[in-house]
Amino acid sequence: MAAADSPSTALLRRDLCSRAIRLAGKMRADVVDLLDAYVEQQGLDASASVAAVEGVPLAAVERWDEQTGTQRLLENLAAYRAFRTLLAQMLEEQREQLGEADAGLGRALAAVLLQVSAFAYHLEELLRLESRGIPGEEGDGPAPPPRLSLFEQKLRGLGVLRELAQWAVRSVRDLRQLAKPSPATGTASGLAESP
Amino acid sequence: MFSRWNWVACGFYLVLNICSPDASGGLVQSCGHIIPESPVLALGSNFTALCILNESCLDFGNIYASQIIWKIKNRVVPKEQYREINRTVSSVTFNDTSSLATPLTCNILADGQIEQNIYGITVTVGLAPEKPKNLSCIVHQVSRFTYVMTCTWNPGRHTFLDTQYRLRYSWPEEIFPDCIPKDVNNSCTVTDIQFFVNTEIWVEATNALGKAVSDPLVVDPIDIVKPLAPQNVSVSSVLLPTVVKLSWENWISDAVMTLKFNIRYRIVGDTNWMEVPSEDTSSPRTSFSVQGLRPYTEYVFSIRCMKEDGEGYWSDWSEEKTVITMEDQPSKGPPIWRIIDKAHSPASWTVHLIWKELKPYEANGVILQYEVTVRDKSSLSSPVKKYNVTGTNHTLQLPEGTYEVTLIARNSVGASPPSVLLIPASNSKAPVKNLRTLPKHDKLWVGWTAPNSYVLKYVIEWCLVSSSSDCIIEWQIAPGDVQGIDLKGIKPFKCYLITVYPLYADGQGSGQSVKAYLKQDRPSKGPTVQTKKVGKAEAVLTWNHLTVEEQNGFIRNYTILYKTIDGNETVVTVDPSKTEYTLSSLTSDTLYTVRMMASTDNGSRTGPDFTFTTQKFGKGEIEAIVVPVCLAFLLIVLLGVLFCFNKRDLIKKHIWPIVPDPSKSNIAQWSPQVPAKHNFNSKDQMYPEGSFTDVSVVEIEADDKKSFSEQDLKPFDLLKKEKSTSEGHSSGIGGSSCMSSPRQSVSDSDEGETTQNTSSTVQYSTVVLNGYRDQTPVQVFSRSESTQPLLDSEERPEDHAGGADSTAQRQQYFRQNGGQDETNTDRPCFERAKQITHANEGDFVGFVQLQISGQSSQPLGLGMEKNTQEAALSSVLQTCTEGQTVRPETVEENPLSVDEMPKCYLPQTVRQGGYMPQ
Numbered sequence A: 001m002a003a004a005d006s007p008s009t010a011l012l013r014r015d016l017c018s019r020a021i022r023l024a025g026k027m028r029a030d031v032v033d034l035l036d037a038y039v040e041q042q043g044l045d046a047s048a049s050v051a052a053v054e055g056v057p058l059a060a061v062e063r064w065d066e067q068t069g070t071q072r073l074l075e076n077l078a079a080y081r082a083f084r085t086l087l088a089q090m091l092e093e094q095r096e097q098l099g100e101a102d103a104g105l106g107r108a109l110a111a112v113l114l115q116v117s118a119f120a121y122h123l124e125e126l127l128r129l130e131s132r133g134i135p136g137e138e139g140d141g142p143a144p145p146p147r148l149s150l151f152e153q154k155l156r157g158l159g160v161l162r163e164l165a166q167w168a169v170r171s172v173r174d175l176r177q178l179a180k181p182s183p184a185t186g187t188a189s190g191l192a193e194s195p
Numbered sequence B: 001m002f003s004r005w006n007w008v009a010c011g012f013y014l015v016l017n018i019c020s021p022d023a024s025g026g027l028v029q030s031c032g033h034i035i036p037e038s039p040v041l042a043l044g045s046n047f048t049a050l051c052i053l054n055e056s057c058l059d060f061g062n063i064y065a066s067q068i069i070w071k072i073k074n075r076v077v078p079k080e081q082y083r084e085i086n087r088t089v090s091s092v093t094f095n096d097t098s099s100l101a102t103p104l105t106c107n108i109l110a111d112g113q114i115e116q117n118i119y120g121i122t123v124t125v126g127l128a129p130e131k132p133k134n135l136s137c138i139v140h141q142v143s144r145f146t147y148v149m150t151c152t153w154n155p156g157r158h159t160f161l162d163t164q165y166r167l168r169y170s171w172p173e174e175i176f177p178d179c180i181p182k183d184v185n186n187s188c189t190v191t192d193i194q195f196f197v198n199t200e201i202w203v204e205a206t207n208a209l210g211k212a213v214s215d216p217l218v219v220d221p222i223d224i225v226k227p228l229a230p231q232n233v234s235v236s237s238v239l240l241p242t243v244v245k246l247s248w249e250n251w252i253s254d255a256v257m258t259l260k261f262n263i264r265y266r267i268v269g270d271t272n273w274m275e276v277p278s279e280d281t282s283s284p285r286t287s288f289s290v291q292g293l294r295p296y297t298e299y300v301f302s303i304r305c306m307k308e309d310g311e312g313y314w315s316d317w318s319e320e321k322t323v324i325t326m327e328d329q330p331s332k333g334p335p336i337w338r339i340i341d342k343a344h345s346p347a348s349w350t351v352h353l354i355w356k357e358l359k360p361y362e363a364n365g366v367i368l369q370y371e372v373t374v375r376d377k378s379s380l381s382s383p384v385k386k387y388n389v390t391g392t393n394h395t396l397q398l399p400e401g402t403y404e405v406t407l408i409a410r411n412s413v414g415a416s417p418p419s420v421l422l423i424p425a426s427n428s429k430a431p432v433k434n435l436r437t438l439p440k441h442d443k444l445w446v447g448w449t450a451p452n453s454y455v456l457k458y459v460i461e462w463c464l465v466s467s468s469s470d471c472i473i474e475w476q477i478a479p480g481d482v483q484g485i486d487l488k489g490i491k492p493f494k495c496y497l498i499t500v501y502p503l504y505a506d507g508q509g510s511g512q513s514v515k516a517y518l519k520q521d522r523p524s525k526g527p528t529v530q531t532k533k534v535g536k537a538e539a540v541l542t543w544n545h546l547t548v549e550e551q552n553g554f555i556r557n558y559t560i561l562y563k564t565i566d567g568n569e570t571v572v573t574v575d576p577s578k579t580e581y582t583l584s585s586l587t588s589d590t591l592y593t594v595r596m597m598a599s600t601d602n603g604s605r606t607g608p609d610f611t612f613t614t615q616k617f618g619k620g621e622i623e624a625i626v627v628p629v630c631l632a633f634l635l636i637v638l639l640g641v642l643f644c645f646n647k648r649d650l651i652k653k654h655i656w657p658i659v660p661d662p663s664k665s666n667i668a669q670w671s672p673q674v675p676a677k678h679n680f681n682s683k684d685q686m687y688p689e690g691s692f693t694d695v696s697v698v699e700i701e702a703d704d705k706k707s708f709s710e711q712d713l714k715p716f717d718l719l720k721k722e723k724s725t726s727e728g729h730s731s732g733i734g735g736s737s738c739m740s741s742p743r744q745s746v747s748d749s750d751e752g753e754t755t756q757n758t759s760s761t762v763q764y765s766t767v768v769l770n771g772y773r774d775q776t777p778v779q780v781f782s783r784s785e786s787t788q789p790l791l792d793s794e795e796r797p798e799d800h801a802g803g804a805d806s807t808a809q810r811q812q813y814f815r816q817n818g819g820q821d822e823t824n825t826d827r828p829c830f831e832r833a834k835q836i837t838h839a840n841e842g843d844f845v846g847f848v849q850l851q852i853s854g855q856s857s858q859p860l861g862l863g864m865e866k867n868t869q870e871a872a873l874s875s876v877l878q879t880c881t882e883g884q885t886v887r888p889e890t891v892e893e894n895p896l897s898v899d900e901m902p903k904c905y906l907p908q909t910v911r912q913g914g915y916m917p918q
Helices: A007-042 A069-098 A103-129 A150-179 B002-019 B055-061 B621-646 B648-655 B710-725 B749-753 B804-810 B821-839 B860-866 B870-882 B888-893 B898-903 B908-912
Strands: B032-035 B040-042 B047-053 B068-072 B082-084 B089-094 B104-110 B114-121 B124-126 B133-141 B147-154 B164-171 B187-190 B199-207 B210-213 B217-219 B231-237 B244-249 B259-267 B287-290 B298-307 B321-324 B336-345 B348-355 B367-376 B385-389 B393-399 B403-411 B419-423 B433-440 B443-449 B457-464 B474-479 B484-487 B495-504 B512-517 B529-534 B539-543 B557-564 B570-574 B580-583 B591-600 B603-606 B610-613 B765-768 B780-783 B849-852 B856-859 B884-886
Touching (some): A007 A150, A103 B164, B032 B104, B032 B114, B047 B055, B047 B104, B047 B114, B068 B082, B133 B199, B133 B217, B164 B187, B231 B298, B231 B321, B336 B403, B348 B403, B433 B495, B433 B512, B443 B457, B443 B495, B457 B484, B474 B484, B529 B591, B529 B610, B557 B580, B570 B580, B621 B648
Antiparallel strands (some): B032 B047, B082 B089, B104 B114, B133 B147, B199 B217, B231 B244, B244 B287, B336 B348, B348 B393, B367 B403, B433 B443, B457 B495, B495 B512, B529 B539, B539 B580, B557 B591, B765 B780, B849 B856
16 A cells, blocks of 8 residues: 555556446446346345345445545455355356246346456455555355255345445445545555545 | 270279288278378478388289379379388478369379379368457447447458357456357457456467467457437427427436437438537436527437447437427518519509518518518608518509618518618619629629629629520529629520619619620521622622520621632631621632531531522623623624615615616507517517526606606506506506416505606516526516606616716616515515504604615614614614615605505515516
C-alpha cells in the first residue's frame, strides 16, 4: 500500500475500479434476475426467510465507513471466493437435479459464477496494485458442507444468491470508495476515507 | 497393343509370384517400399525419397537399386535426379516440390525390359498457415440478456492443406472453450460472453506443416457491444406546432451499460436526414422533445443508441415513425403580380391579379382562402374593395389609375402578413440595366444590374416563344437585394423571352427583355432557298426565316453554298436578318446548284438544294442586237425601194418591158368583121411556120384623150363592162374570137384603167410564140378585140421618157406573161395589201400606190408602219417590187376608191396555169 502511484498505475486502478463497479452492478442485476428464476424453478417462496448460510460471508458490516481500502478489498475477495465455491457447488447440484431440463437456469447460474470469478480477479488485481500480497485460498476453499437434503440445498442456494446480491451492492460502494482520488497518493488513507 | 499389355500383365504376375513365395498364404509382400511414406511437403521446398528393395527379392529376381526407375504419375523422373545409395536403396531428389505430383512411384526394370512397380506414395504439397491478421470482435446484442461475440480475422494465403482455425479467449484465471468456425476460416461466434473483464482473444491456425497464432486482442466485451436499437418508438405532436416528443424503450439495463442516442428526422418526401445535436442526447433517457420543426409538416423520426462512453458500436436505426406537426398561421404573404390588359380601352384596364400558392413551409397549414384588397391611390375618397378568393387569380375591371393591391392568405389558425402590390398608372421608373442570361446546368440564370434607386423587389417574367401560340407568361419575384436568379423548368432548345421589372416603393420600372436559350442546338431544318430573279451573271436568291421552333438557337448567320455541276463550291456568309441575297459574277448559261445553311452556336443545318440556270444573254443584249439589225434592214429596204423607185424606168425596161394591151387597142373597132374571115381551128394551123421570137407591136399614134368625144368612148365602156362581168368572154381581133379556145379570156389587171380614152382605133394583131424572156413559150395567137386605140406610151415607153408626165396617163401596157411564178407571188402580196387596206383604208390617200400584177395596189409606207412582222413584210415587198407597175400619176388623177377595188379581180384559174391574159 505504500507504493507510490504512478500515473499509469493510478489510471489502471481507476480503470479496474470502474470495470469492477460495472461488473458488480451487472452481477447484481443478473443475480436478481437469477433469484426470480431460481425461486420459480425451485418452487420456493420469494419471501421465504433463510437463515444465515454457513460459509457465506455477510455483506452487512458495522463501521463500514471506517474500513480501509485494503480491508474492503480483502473482505470482498474472501466473500467472492466463497461465492465462487458455493455457486460451483450449486451449479453441480443443479445439473444433478435437473440435468439438461432447465438449461437456461444453469446458463444463468454459470454466467453469475463467471462474473463472481471475474470480480474476484479484479479484486486481486487491485490488491496487486496496492502492493499487498494476495491471500492464498484456503485449500479448496471452505470445507465442503455436510450432505444436505434436496430442500436444504434449494434453501441454501436461495440464501447464497440473496447474499450475493447484497454483496454486489456493497462491492459497488466499496469500489466507488476506492475509485475516489486520494489526497495523498501512496498512502493508505486513500483507501480509508469515508463514503 | 493388346498383346503388349498382355505381355506386361504376364510379366507382372510372374514377378509377383517370384517375389512372393508365400503369396498363397496371404497378402502379397512387396519387394520394396519408399521413405517417407505419404509425406506432406511445403510448396517450393526440396524433397528426397528413398526406395528400399527387400533383400529377399534381390536374390530371387536379380533386382537391384540400379534398376530402379522413379515416376511421377506416369512420367519418368529424369535419371539425373536418381542416386543409387547401395544395391538396395535408390533415392530421388526434387529441388522444388511444385514439380511433384501424386503418386510418386518406385519401379524396377527387370530382365526383358519389363517395367514393374515396386511401391508408390502419395505426396501432398501445401503451405504452412500464415499468421492470422486483423483480428477484430464485435458483441451483438441478440436479446435483452443475450450477447454473442463474433470475431473475424484475415486467414492469410491459401495453404492447399486442411488447416484448422480456432478462436481462443481467456481470462487470466479462466480458460474458455475454443470457438471453432464452421465452413469458414475467417470468423467465429462466441455465445458465452462476460462483460467487465478484460478478455484475451486470439486465433490459432494449424495444419500439417505448422501452426500460426495471431496477435492477441485484449478487450472487455462490454466495450465492443453493438446494442439492439431502441424499441417501441413513438412520436407525438405536443402543444407547440414546432415540437414533437419522441419516446422509446431500451433493451439494455443501465446496470449493464448506459447509453447515448442519436435522433434523426426528415420531412416526408425529402431524402436528407437532420439530426438532433448529439450532445443533447448523450445521456441515458427514454424520451426526447425535438424542437424547431415546421408547422403542419409530416416528419419521419428514427433513433439509435450506443454505449454512453462511445466504446463499441452504434446500434441499427430503429423503425421509422411519422408525425405531422400542428398547424400555424402562414408565415408570409403569397407573391403577387398582375397582367394589365389595355386592349379594349386605354382608359379602362382589365387587371389580372395572379399570385402563387405558398410553399408548405410558408403556408403552415391548409390555406382556406385569400383576401384581396384593392385601394385606388389616385382617389382618396374611393372606397376600398375587398374580395375573398379561393383560387390564385382574380380579374378586376379598373379605370386607369394607381392602385394598391393587398393580398392575405388565411388558414385555420390565422392570416398571413399582407403582400402588397402597387399598380402605377405608368411604369415610368428606371428599368434594370445590362440584362443578361447564362445557362447553368438545367437552370437558366438571369442577371441584371440594379438601377440607382432602391428597389423593393424584382419581378421576372418569362415565356416560351412560339410561332404558333401565344406567350404563356410565367413569373417569379426576387428580393430587391439580388441581381440575378435561377429560372427553373426551362426547356432546352427553346427560345424564352425574359422580362425583368424593378418594383419601387412608389412605382414600377419599365421592363427590360432579353431572349435566351438554356441550351442551343443546330437548327432542325435548313432554309429553303429559291431564286427571285436570274440574270446572265447574277441571281437574286430569296428565302424565308426559320420559325422559332425550327431554329433551336440563335441564328448567327446564313451561309449560301453554290456551285456549278463541275465547279468548286463557293460559300457566302449572309447576315441572319436578311432574306435576300444577290449572287454575282456567275457564268452565263450555266446550271448552278445552291443550298443554304443556317447556323447557331451549336451547329448548322443545310436546306434542300435548288438549281437554276443563268441566262445566255444579259438584260438588253438581245434588244441591242435585234434593234440595230432591224433598223439596218429597214434602211436597206428603204434604200432599195428608193433606188427602185428612182430607177423604175430602167428596171422596167430590163425586167418588165412594156407590152401594149391589145384589149385596149382600137383595132377592134376598125376591123370588126375580121374574125369572121378567119377560121382557126388549131394553133398549129395558126402558126405553122414555127414560133415567134418576139412580141410584135403595132404602134399606132394616138391622139390625146381630149381629141375623142365622149360618144366615141361609150362603146369602149360598154365593152369593158362586158369583159369585166363576164368570164369566158373573149376578145378577138376584127371579130375573131378565142371563145373556141379552152383558155379563158379575161381582162387584164389594168382593166381598171381601160377607162382611159384613146383616140386611136387602130386594129392590130399580135402573135406570140416565144416565151416571155426565159419562160416557156406558149403558142398563142392573140388578137385584140379592143376598140381602143393604142397609147403612145404603151408602144415605146422609153420614147416618152422626156415627157413622161404628160404622156403617162395615156399609157397602156399590154403584158404578155406566160409564167406562173409571178402570178403566184402576186397573190400573197395582194392579200396582204388587201388586209392592210381593210385595216386602214383612209391611210391610202396620198400614198404611193403600187399595182402588183395589175390586180392590187400596195400602200408601201403604211405597210411598213402597220405590219409587225417585218421580215415577212419585207419579203412581200421585195416580191411586190419586182412585178409592180408604179403609176403615181394614176393615183393622183384617178385614185381608186375602195368601192372600186372589187372590179379588179384575179381569175382563179391563173394559179392553175390554164389561162393567160392575151
